Amino acid sequence: MTNNLSRKDEDAALVAKVSLTRDQTAFAQLYDFYAPRILSFLIRLRMPRTLAEDVTQDVMATLWRKPHLYDASKSSLATWLYRVARNRRIDLARRERLQPSGDNFDPDRVEEGMGMDTSMDGALDAGEREQKLRQVLQTLPPEQLTLVRLAFYEALTHSQIAAQTKLPIGTVKSRLRLAFSRLRRALEAAGTDKFE
Secondary structure (H helix, E strand, O other): OOOOOOHHHHHHHHHHHHHHHOOHHHHHHHHHHHHHHHHHHHHHOOOOHHHHHHHHHHHHHHHHHOHHHOOOOOOOHHHHHHHHHHHHHHHHHHHHHOOOOOOOOOHHHHHHHOOOOOOOOOOOOHHHHHHHHHHHHOOOOHHHHHHHHHHHHOOOOHHHHHHHHOOOHHHHHHHHHHHHHHHHHHHHHOOOOOOO
């Protein structure tokens, strides 16, 4: 791809190739870029590495098997893939919770390992927490919100963000740190006891 294309445009073009012609080279480019980021995302959510690797493979296989499910007009590919990964993680926790007790699986330990809050006292459920996070994101100053979106929805590194925004890397890191501090305080005030 040419350097003139944004990440979103480049991804949309690659997904179109995968969808229309089953282009393995296009898929390999997407895989090489997103698989490590998804794996890192899942590990940050405290999913055990082997499980995170399996979920990452499943997410990327979904992109290969069902590229038509991605709609570039609704979100970036990064957002879509992270959403698929998050949903797989939740599905896995729910499925494991329903397994017979004869196996060695402890659902509370897995949820704890995945950073999921299982307590009912004062905690927001996942849907409420996500809604609250969206509300809190809108309270961030525009310069912080832009960087948070680039870091998490576009999956850009600090260096890539600095290059794209033409800001010094120290400024990028400082603004992201301030944004996360603000998000953490707001979520704690809303009744969540941890911010992952």
